Amino acid sequence: MPRYAKSRVLVLFDIDGTLLSRSGPHHRQVLEEAIWQVAGVRSTTDGIPVQGMLDGDILQCMLRQAGAAEAAPELMLAIMKKAQALYVRRCPDLREKVCPGAPQLLERLAAEGVVVGLVTGNLSRIGWRKMTQAGLRPHIRYGAFAEQGATRAELAGLALAEARRREWLEAPTVATLIGDHPNDILAARANGLRSVAVGTGVVP
Incomplete structure (x- = not known):
């Protein structure tokens, strides 16, 4: 990890609907295929309001919707691992999906010198792959991802704590979370962060 000068500004971004307008069907497809390959259950994201959700919660909803029992932690980890491996191989070029500006x-x-990070419901390898394929990876220092917490608010708190732990920030700090969904706003409020809501997602 390179050494950075301290900053008084932290800006955290959601990915889907915020940095990217749409990333295509591949993300949903790998969640479906991972459940089939690991758990032997045919499932779909149809009817699940995936916007603003964490990938782990989406997977559990898919299993319940398919009539399967909730996955034990070990099985869920295996499904997540498989989904990420599939996505890294299949993610297309996403530069045309980047939101204007x-x-x-x-x-x-x-x-x-602003500290820039991610707070996203994507699993880590999926989120980073999207950023790489969108050409945005060089500008983002770190992130908090779906497998690291139970809620988006918890992820925002982890991102703030990680920046402080690495001594990237100095007081007084202005910390902002930018997202397209009410869950992003709630996550910001839960951690005392400034919230910036953008209209590039599916929420009006």
Whole structure:
């Protein structure tokens, strides 16, 4: 990890609907295939309001919807691992899916030494692969992902704590969470972060 100068500004981004308008069907497809390959259950995301949800919660909903029992922690970890491996191999080029202005904003923040991270419901390898395929990875320092917490609010708290633990921040700090879903706003409020809501997702 390179050494960074301390900053008084932290900006955390959601991915889907915030940095990317849409990333195609591949994410949903690998969740479905991972459940089939690992648990032997045919399932789908149809009818599940996946926007604003964590991938782990989506997987559990898919299992329940298919009539299966809730996955034990060991099985859930195996499903998550399989889904990430599948996605890394299948994720297409996403540069055309980047929201207007997002690359320029990330470049400016990074150039000014702002600490930039992710708070996303994506599993870690899926989230990072999206950022790589979208051409945004060089501007993002770190992230908090679905497998690291039970709620989006917990992930936002982890991201804030990690930046402090690494001594990237100095007081007084202005910390902001940018997202397209009410869950992003609630996560910001739960951690005392400033919230910026964007209209690029599915929520009006």
